Amino acid sequence: MPNLTENVMSEDNITIEYYRIFMEPFESQKLFEKYTMIVVLTLFSLIIVIGSLGNLLVILTALQRRMRNSTNTLIIGLACSDLMFLTLCVPITAIEYVFPVWILPVWTCKLVYYLQHATAYFSVWTLTLMAGDRFLAVCFPVGSMSIRNSKNATMALMIMYTVILLSQIHVAAGHNIYHYFFIIENRSTCAMEKIAMGTATVFETRFYYFSFNIFGYLLPLGITCILYFCMLRRLWHSSRPGGYKQPEYNKDGCPRLTNKSESTRAKRKATKLISIVVVIWAVCWLPFNFVSTLSGIVYPQTLAQVWGKFATVGTIAAQVLAYANSCLNPILYALISESYRKGFITIIVFILKKCGISPWQCCLSHLAEASTVDASFHRDRSHYLNANCKAKPSNSVSAKTSSIRN
Template sequence: MFLTLCVPFTAIDYAYPKWVLPTWTCNMINYLQHSSAYFSVWTLTLMAADRFLAVCYPVESMTLRNPTNTCVALIVTYTLILLSQIQVGKIHDVYDYTFIAENRSACSIVSIAKGEASVTEARIYFFAFNIFGYVLPLGITCVLYYLMLKKLWYTPRPGGGSSKNTGSIRSRPETIRAKRKVTRLVLCVVVIWAVCWFPLNLCFFFSGVVYPDTLVMRGGKPIVIIQISSQVLAYANSCLNPILYALVSDNFRKGFIRVICVAANRLTFASYNGKQ
């Protein structure tokens, strides 16, 4: 959803000097782009919470971690996000401006682009994305994964009554391999997500700091390159995740191959019936 809504329309916006799409799409696209960005990060946070419960409270959380509660958690989270981003969609519009004697237009927050919004309003917009789209979910995710990894590495396994037994269980090759796989996957997902989204959040932060000036006014062409690069890097994270899971997780690879095999069998069966 994030790649489908963000990448094509951002590419069109960069490629043309004017907003070539219908005016109403400006509000809709920004509403869905912001919403999908929050969907991505808070889904990762919910996944972290699920893994934390599975590892740290495997028995106690058995009744809590079920498909019904998962759907409820997702519906509540996504509904709150959709409601919170309505105002973001409303304040976006097509902004007409002149650049080196050339008439141009872009989809943006007109009041901020013109410098008419108050400093408080502008900073609420920029800093809210920093806090609720990066710092808070990343902080929660890191704490949950830290507790999970601590539990995996330092909690004695059942049956390890003595220190000798505990040490032998911990040092078993299969146990060590399993710990390393989980640790590697967790660290890769969190670190890559944090790195990919950090430059864009930095741009948002400094945009709020320098307002009513803009980063382009302060830094010129290099800032434009940095802003575009930071946006591309953030989008790249959604491209990297499936590749990352496939490289690191055996279960992901097996599940993906199973889905492909089932789909291929169904297509073959349907083709056979059609010929019959």
């Protein structure tokens, strides 16, 4: 009997130790992943809906005849790359947070990460082209008139897309479905196979991560900053008294009689819009590039192995912030650019009319409700003031009465 009791107790100790070592961390991780999935899916859904509708409005507005110029052509290119990213990459990335295994075909793994890298390059280099377009408009307004047109802007976009798509083939080739065992569960994910398995050299790994940091962030952002520095210096000198003002000419080569202050103001507005878009892009993608740099530094370890759940939360936050940039540009256009704001309103009114909804009746009903509430508030306030006046005379009336008596 003593031996039987000892065996039972030892089995209980083994069960408790097994739960403490394996099951407790597994259940904790599953709970963490559940909350992460809810938050990420909510944010991704908002990003997809707002970004898709917003970028569609941008494309439809910029395609109007009165909006056709080189700057708006580049804005269309930026909106198209954001729209492609939102519809093809973000939904499939969201699926990774729902299932612990990769449920899609292998080719989707390669395609998603290929397009993810390509669209990120599309966005930043389109912003660089936009900065170059603004640089020519501000610093060489006459000499660049024959260059700055929609046709040349479209050609520049096509060349840029071709170069980027060819340069990212290695990303599609290197990605594959990576199978691994997590505590008691078989899992799989889409990743750079050699890096995930730990068979890649340090040079290969850092080349993969750092090349994105350099060619997808630092280099285009540095070129953009230099161009904007030259533009701001030119705009500053042209606005000073006695500053040089280059004459403007029409298509016939005759001097154009325009208001210089209006021309400078229009250039400043366009430059301000593009510069804010660039700054927002740089801020949104900075954490993602920082995480990418750290991943290359700590290899062959992973960030999760070094810093645990803190690294996981930071990586997810950086990813969400980078993805959110694709839905922010239309909001910036609506807030800063009057022409885009009017274009958005025109398209929305047109869609509401097609759906049988009168936008004016909606506005009038809201105004009527507001005026009713406002009128009732003022009526109640006037009743309250009248009651107070009857109960107690004001100081001014008392002063006048005393002065008359005296």
